[in-house]
Amino acid sequence: MNTLIILSLTILVYAGFIYWLFKRFKLKQIWLGPNQHKTTEIKSPLTLFVKRSLDFFMIFFFIISLTIPVITVVMAISQIDVPTWGVDISIFSGFALNLSEISGVEAFGVRNQEFSGKGLVSIDTSNLFAWYLFILASQISALVALYVTAQLRNMAFSLLLNTPFNHENPQRIKRIGTVIIAWNIVNPIFQYLGWGAVVNDISFNNEGIQLFPAFEINVIGLLIGLMMLLLSGLLNEAKLIKEDQELTI
Amino acid sequence: MDIETEMQIKVNLDLLLVIKKMSLTELSEKVGVTMANLSVLKRGKAKAIRFTTLLALCKALDCEPGDLLGLEPIAEE
Numbered sequence: 001m002n003t004l005i006i007l008s009l010t011i012l013v014y015a016g017f018i019y020w021l022f023k024r025f026k027l028k029q030i031w032l033g034p035n036q037h038k039t040t041e042i043k044s045p046l047t048l049f050v051k052r053s054l055d056f057f058m059i060f061f062f063i064i065s066l067t068i069p070v071i072t073v074v075m076a077i078s079q080i081d082v083p084t085w086g087v088d089i090s091i092f093s094g095f096a097l098n099l100s101e102i103s104g105v106e107a108f109g110v111r112n113q114e115f116s117g118k119g120l121v122s123i124d125t126s127n128l129f130a131w132y133l134f135i136l137a138s139q140i141s142a143l144v145a146l147y148v149t150a151q152l153r154n155m156a157f158s159l160l161l162n163t164p165f166n167h168e169n170p171q172r173i174k175r176i177g178t179v180i181i182a183w184n185i186v187n188p189i190f191q192y193l194g195w196g197a198v199v200n201d202i203s204f205n206n207e208g209i210q211l212f213p214a215f216e217i218n219v220i221g222l223l224i225g226l227m228m229l230l231l232s233g234l235l236n237e238a239k240l241i242k243e244d245q246e247l248t249i
Numbered sequence: 250m251d252i253e254t255e256m257q258i259k260v261n262l263d264l265l266l267v268i269k270k271m272s273l274t275e276l277s278e279k280v281g282v283t284m285a286n287l288s289v290l291k292r293g294k295a296k297a298i299r300f301t302t303l304l305a306l307c308k309a310l311d312c313e314p315g316d317l318l319g320l321e322p323i324a325e326e
Binding site: 249 | 289294295
């Protein structure tokens with residue numbers, strides 16, 4: 001009975017928090033987009049398609065970012081009885097497999113009996129730190145994705161309203177570029193330190209299998225971020241030229 | 250005195266319209282420039298003026314470019 005009351009109260013508080021979010025960040029306004037009062041003829045079906053796709057992704061990321069705290073609470077409650085949460089999490093790790101060290105296993109079609117690399121590894125862990133880290137990483141990723149989607153959607157709106165060279169679009173592209181660069185700097189550090197701590201906790205009773213912290217910088221991601229900053233500068237120039245053009249009588 | 254920083258181009262459209270006893274609508278029809286654009290010109294918000302527009306304005310107002318354009322100091326805000 002007590003659990004039910006606590007659960008109901010928690011749901012109420014969370015609903016209140018979501019309502020506050022809607023009011024505080026004017027989420028309805030963000031959804032409707034800027035200059036919604038303007039009626040316009042939609043010229044490009046491609047832009048409309050992009051905008052609708054962004055609508056979908058925005059709803060998707062929004063639901064994910066609202067659901068993650070709920071999942072966390074449910075998982076945390078279930079963890080009281082069972083030492084594992086029963087769900088795999090993905091961690092970034094390096095791995096090395098030396099089959100010559102493992103008796104009874106042999107690979108064919110390779111010169112050396114060794115495999116190594118780095119990437120996402122799915123594990124079912126009883127390590128609470130790993131779980132909370134995974135949840136935190138997922139929540140931050142969802143929020144970043146939501147922010148970038150919202151910025152892109154506003155740009156799609158401006159294209160549909162035939163005002164792509166407004167003063168806000170260069171700022172939006174700049175913000176997206178900054179977020180992408182920050183993400184591509186913070187993420188490798190997080191992967192190395194955060195997931196590294198989790199990986200160091202995993203051990204094998206055979207020398208042939210090893211998991212170790214891995215560091216990987218996404219150069220293409222960084223270049224895309226830098227390109228966005230350049231694009232923002234270009235769009236700013238285009239905006240100034242358009243202003244000049246408009247004010248030339 | 251540094252002209253670039255302290256002076257700006259002034260469009261004497263108001264004065265010429267009064268002298269020629271012409272309304273903005275009438276001028277707009279004669280020159281083929283929209284009322285909105287003439288208003289931008291009159292308020293000094295224009296960034297540039299095409300030679301063709303200047304010529305059409307001079308013809309319609311029967312004046313020289315120098316009568317239409319002048320220099321004035323930038324008002325401090």
